Amino acid sequence: MTLLTSTLTCPLCGHQALETMPADACLFFYECRECGTLLRPKTGDCCVFCSYGDVPCPPIQEARAGRQSACCGDRDRHG
Secondary structure, eight states: OOOOEEEEEOTTTOOEEEEEOOSSSOOOOEEOTTTOOEEOOOTTOSSHHHHHBSSOOHHHHHHHTTSSOOHHHHOOOOO
16 A cells, blocks of 8 residues: 655754645655755655655555655665
8 A cells, every 4th residue: 555645854953744745756855844844855866755754655665565666767875
């Protein structure tokens, strides 16, 4: 089962926010609600959920389950 929520943690201030992930896309930018820092994926990650979330994005979850290829060139760096 694909999870559609992930808790993002800002690397600057530590603020955590539960966010809904797009089911079929990678989110490249996210603005921290606490400090305003613009989060971008770490090198090698496809999206902010894979870099700063407690659950990777749905395309990566699907790829790990063998159901489809991952977004952004089959990158699987989370976890």
